[in-house]
Amino acid sequence: MIKTNFLNETENKRIIEQKGKFNVIEYFKNLSDDPSEAMFSYFASQMNVRKRQLAINLENDDITVQGGSMEWMAGDLKVTTNIKGGIDLGKKIIGGRLTNEAVIKPRYTGTGVLVLEPTYKHILLEDLADWNGRMIIENGLFLACDGEVNIKTVMRSTLSSMVLGNEGMFNCMLDGEGIVALESMVPREELVLIDLDNDVLKVDGNYAIAWSQSLTFTVEKTTKTLIGSDISGEGLVNVYRGTGRVLLSPVAPGVKHTKYDDKQMQRHEEAKEKIRGPRKKEKAPAEEESDYEEE
Numbered sequence: 001m002i003k004t005n006f007l008n009e010t011e012n013k014r015i016i017e018q019k020g021k022f023n024v025i026e027y028f029k030n031l032s033d034d035p036s037e038a039m040f041s042y043f044a045s046q047m048n049v050r051k052r053q054l055a056i057n058l059e060n061d062d063i064t065v066q067g068g069s070m071e072w073m074a075g076d077l078k079v080t081t082n083i084k085g086g087i088d089l090g091k092k093i094i095g096g097r098l099t100n101e102a103v104i105k106p107r108y109t110g111t112g113v114l115v116l117e118p119t120y121k122h123i124l125l126e127d128l129a130d131w132n133g134r135m136i137i138e139n140g141l142f143l144a145c146d147g148e149v150n151i152k153t154v155m156r157s158t159l160s161s162m163v164l165g166n167e168g169m170f171n172c173m174l175d176g177e178g179i180v181a182l183e184s185m186v187p188r189e190e191l192v193l194i195d196l197d198n199d200v201l202k203v204d205g206n207y208a209i210a211w212s213q214s215l216t217f218t219v220e221k222t223t224k225t226l227i228g229s230d231i232s233g234e235g236l237v238n239v240y241r242g243t244g245r246v247l248l249s250p251v252a253p254g255v256k257h258t259k260y261d262d263k264q265m266q267r268h269e270e271a272k273e274k275i276r277g278p279r280k281k282e283k284a285p286a287e288e289e290s291d292y293e294e295e
Helices: 035-046 086-099 159-164 226-232 259-276
Strands: 013-019 022-027 052-065 070-080 107-116 122-127 134-137 142-146 149-155 170-176 179-184 192-203 208-212 216-221 236-248
Antiparallel strands (some): 052 107, 122 179, 142 179, 149 170
16 A cells, blocks of 8 residues: 655645546645745746646556656556567657657556656646547657557648648557646647537648547648738648647747738838938948058
8 A cells, every 4th residue: 555645735736637547736836946046946936837747546557658757656566668569669660750759658557656757848638538539649749648548650641731731741649548648838728729510720830739630631722822822921721620629829939930920020120110210321440550561
């Protein structure tokens, strides 16, 4: 039997989300900081930049986690890999290179407590039942999942999405029943969840971080003609069609500026120039005479 105070909530530590055997723990303050870092840590916490951990309670159960993410475990837990032979290893090596995911994902089986390493990213818990049993995620998001969930590498189903989608030719697909844990740069409060019922979603940019595999993903023109699309300033858009769910991260850090952002910046600079007036040309500095004569 295991007894631990790790899952006990305190003034500084809270369980902010719980689904199934998964618990997301957030530390509101980093009380173990060095005094020289205390000011930075305080203001970071005010901006929701905090440490978070995923704790998992297993009762004669099994889970799969991202390779190298385990911090500590207690109880009768056995560790195996997700490799089922030489051919399977070769497939996973290829899939890992295509998606930048870890090739070896440890599988923990038994009864006990497993705690993963702290992260400053936001941990999202999703039930695959809400995604029609199959969920495609952006590369690098996977953290952990129930043992009944299969992890596969899938290729785009349409040529337009492969070449023009800016979402990569290959992605990670989570297939089965159970809970999955994802690491997101953006908190759930800023994510946009869209449920489609035989409908269409058009997105100008690679803002989707997860979508149901049941949806058809293509890249299309915003208008009937290429000239019209170019004149409108929108160009090509990512289109998700069918019945399923899409999770958008429109304020994700590192997202490329759109044409609209560039135009706004240009207008801003032009307005500053009008207020400031034309700049006077500076005279070139006179050349100083040298005390040495050239031979």
